[in-house]
Amino acid sequence: MSVRIGIDIGGTFTDLVAIATDDGAADGGAADGGVTTHKTLSTPPDYGDGIIEGLRVLLADRPGPVADVLHATTVGSNTVLQASGAKTALITTRGFRDILEIRDLRMPVLYDIGWTKPRALVERRLRLEVSEKIRPDGSVAIPLDAASLEPVLAMLRAEQVVSVAICLLHSYANPAHERAVARAVHAALPDIAISVSSDILPEIKEYPRTSTTVINAYVQPTVRAYITALDARLRGLGIAAPLQLMQSNGGLASAAFAAECPAHIIESGPAAGVVGAAALARRLNEPRIITFDMGGTTAKAGLVENGEVLRTEAIEVGGGVMAGSRLLVGAGYMLKLPAIDLAEVGAGGGSICRLDSAGAPKVGPASAGAAPGPVCYGRGGTAPTITDCNLVLGYLDPGGLTGGSMRLDLDAARAAIGQQLGEPLGLSIEAAAHGMLRLASATMMRAIRAVSVERGRDPRQFALLAFGGNGPLFAAGLAGELGIGRIIVPPLPGVFSAFGLLVADAEHHGRQTVRVRLDQADPGRIGAILDDLTAAAARRLRGDGFAADRQRFRRAAAARYAGQSSEIEVALPDGAISAETIAVRFADEHENTYGFRAPAGEPVELVGLSVSARGLSEQPRLPGRIAPFGQSVPPSRRIWLPDDGWVDTPVTDRAGLVTPTVGPLIVQEYDATCLVPKGMTASVDDFGNIRLRAG
Template sequence: MSDSKIRIGVDIGGTFTDISIMDAAGGIITKKVSSTPNNYARAIGEGLAAAFGENGLGGADVAELLHGTTVASNAILELKGARTGLITTKGFRDVLELRLLRMPRLYDLLWEKPPTLVDRHLRLEVDERIDARGNIVTPLNEADVVAVLDQLLAEKVEAISVCLLHSYVNDAHEKQIHDIIRRRAPEMVLSISSEVLPEIKEYERTSTTVINSYVKPVVGRYLNNLTADLKGIDIGAPLLLMQSNGGLTPAEVAAEMPVHIIESGPAAGVIGARVLARRAGFDKVISFDMGGTTAKAALVENGEVTRAEEYSVGGGIMIGSRLMSGAGYVLKVPAIDLAEVGAGGGSIIAIDAGGAPQVGPESAGSFPGPVCYDLGGTEPTVTDANVVLGYINPKHLAGGAVKLHADKSKAALTEKVAKPLGLSPERAAYGAHMVAAANMIRAIKAVSSERGRDPREFALVAFGGNGPLFAAGMARQLGMKRVIVPPSAGVFSSVGLLYSDVEYNLSRTYRQHTRSLDLPALVAAWNALETQATDKLAADGFRPDQIRLRRFAKLHYKGQAYELSVPVPDGAITERIAAQLEDAFGEEHERTYGHRAGPNEPVELVSLNLTASGELDTLRDGGADLAPATEAASERDAYFGPEHGWMATPVISRAHLVGRDWKGPVVIEEYDCTCVVPPGMTASLDTLGNIAIDVAG
């Protein structure tokens, strides 16, 4: 490694914690260690200590540490957040209960809503009212606030949310309540909606504010533990966390507004895929990230990551599908538009009540893990099936860090799956492999065909510990022509962190018809957002030349309940802006819904949004050229379904591809993952060191 300062990316998954270290020249070394679910920070400290020892590094060499974490989403999924209270306007106590009246399963009479994150006896009202124009109709009674606050304190709540009607246009009453709480309970964890989400729509604003409070103590404790562990190995460098939108944020900001890091974990890999696509010359790619617990897909088109304006977490479904909504807890904050399914290497293979094989969503995780780990697991998993098929090295994973027991995989799969189905072990394993692939193809379709994109026009960028193992077979079923497996694919999400920028997303409700815009007021509103954004980035240490601002507007046809986001051109806001916004909205409406209204249909501006990026002053590209392999390829038998059966399959490293193509079948083994190239396909190496698989051969 270089003597210059290093940058570190750390991504925590359900099974493994991935570490990438980049020097000033762009060279990267990686480390993969088992996650520690009882204290995720411990795996980071232990993994970094081991990586430092192996490479002659120390904490003083670190310039910054970038981190993607699932601690916030886990708190929601497991319902282990803080005991939270809610103070709201009289008559709006049950907004969280009523939700949006959407049903994810239209004909399932047994489906139940997930429990609210705030119990009803902890949702209390105050008598006040501000109208939709910001006028005070009923002044706030301070005695009411004191009474409900004392009631919540008596219930020993750990956090309080405040969400009053129309506070997005006038936050005076919320500020009064904030000041009262700070005087009477100065240490209370507190979130007020006019700071978390100053936008219209009562349920979304309440849900988002409550989630911020619900996870705030959990995230705060985690970051405190992590900071202490990092200091224990002499790392005092800035800690930046990945946000759901793909930008980084300082740990101090994340601790105050954790609602922006709920989907922190999956975002970094998509950012890495965007950088890879740009460097490799691809306009359209779909990122496919399969780890130990889940598989995730996202779209990158014309160099831009697709983002959702709101999403759901928990409630028994995964985010991503427009056809499945209404089950989870809603967050109205920007996030990378991901589709996620419960399919990973640790997903358990079982026989359902109808006698058919089922894969996931239950996972063995990192402990006890797959049966082949020999840590007490008894249920066969996808990893066990891939060991039986000969795809995975039967002796070890991660360069020998994880010892495998192939005989135990075969025994468990035979007993629990093959015998009940009357199949041979390899036929049962291959069937489970195909079921898992079918589950993950749903995620790819959710971000492509469900959004009007043809997946056959896209390249598939595969990463994660299991992504390259499945990608080629899935691409063939989808009619895709090219699969790209980047270097360090098994830890690619941690590598993606190294290519991310600090980012803030600011918004405010601003309702006007586009044909009667108050331009001075609109300019003032934009200027206020831009000043707020530049002040935030300047406080983080960014120079003006490092700051990039992008404006967006949300619009809808008058009378519509939902809006679409369109970019706003740079430069001065002039009278032409109304026509530009209408045209852009009409085009987006047609692309999204297949039609647009006539020229006389009024269009309404609903809110202003600003994305502010601070570009980190660090080298992002580089890496040494890959030298040709000097050792000979090995070989083992692998099973490729009834059509091909068992085949003697070359087992090579990425270096074996230097200067030549390999016809499938071939297994490419690396420290952090395994890539399987089925029969009839061809693998080669591009100029950037990516494995390029030609699906048609």
């Protein structure tokens, strides 16, 4: 009996889940459903400390050889957010050093003359130029001038640059000059980290390619040091299993790949929960699910349709939280790599509740995090948070979180809310706390609408899957406002992202720019490019240990109407691909996304081709059922309801919902609390999910 472990670092807690597998089972080692969980406070100075502490506790409860260690981390995104990356230089074609400043001329806010774009990750004096030029067709217009490299190398040496990004004009069509520059840099400075755009993102559009390569270079030394140190500490615990990391696209990658190409794991943490939701949706035969993940710092929403997550081809990092609109971009740094399409807002359990300079109430995006944390944690926090509001309204057990191991200070929370919110607003403590929860809910509804209404989907046709430490507390209220009639709270809701790691597959993506009008395209060339991308992806999966019979491929094309500046990706069927197939699928997706399609005969331009490769595990990832964890809970608790005031309310654990129960009701668990309001019925299904339905 071996153990697979998932580890997810959040802004407040580090979550660990271990699931046992029967290595000798006839079906190849099916998961037996034996699950152990542990939550520990995150340790921002060194997140590895929290991981190692949590693993010691977890392995004491679940001994046995460790088969997998799967990790979702925010180290990459935090490095960008905190502007704490390595000293980085950019080597580019002469005349293009300011592409990071010019960007794509997009603004995240309209009519705000005071808005300032984020500072470039590479200061201008370290944006260095070489003389060369490649044409869009790959031919050489100006050969690479070796003499122009000498002052560049001297500058790198004099400034003690740690990492360098190389991004030359049209290198996606011909990478020869980039490779030559990389060889020269490595020969002169063998210890410097090098990121080459034709390896990171061989695609058209200079700003996305440059920005993505610079982000990779900027975070690479930090991420590599983190992964190397964590891997060594795992070995020190006697864990010999290979470390794998979650990518932004929802697939797993080896530690070596993540250290070399950390741009792929920037949004590692948020992706894991959606991957778990997709696996659960397939098990439950739920065709449409909106995921709602509310943790300690942010709330995130995603979409799962027919068991597949919704993906995007580009995201922004470092611009604060993502409000979810596709049009209002430009607040952060462009990262043009496949990622799960999420909308994120700054509303979590640790989000600070305050009054602004005009006396208006505000929630987030600033968070108390793990240190000092909410006031009720008793760790030095003085600003009231969403967790403090939930506590004073009775929704959380004053006896403590995580099974009572972390006691909560109710009196301190009441005092902070009363002094900083209630008295200035002329409200009672309860009314002020409830008002802040309503304000947070309004913010979170923006995220849910962003992945549903703004994507052309009606949220009333979906079920809401709520997880995260705070998701089940807010799920019913949000669903009621949006007209969603069904709510699912999965097993292990507070550590569900860590659980999602355990059901993820290894995944790699390959892309190539192909610019041609479809009515002039050569189907043979399209097929040959797809075959080459598939072969390259297959080699990478073989390197990860996946035999040919455990490899699955998904092909796609990026296309646009001639004259458009942005493209849409559409899935392609297996077998030979005709230009007409791509055109029809593009028109269908364009109509689904934007609500219209051009008249027949409107020329469509192919922009690129891609292949996603997935490595399937030899054993089933998802157990047949997760039995509800029983725990000691008080029989009832007084909670505050806006229409009724203080009400004595039954409290149960998940195992107590075998018989459907009508709210108001509190479902209290080790890792999360679920609030069942009046007018809703709660029950447990065969898999162990809590189901909430109106009526």
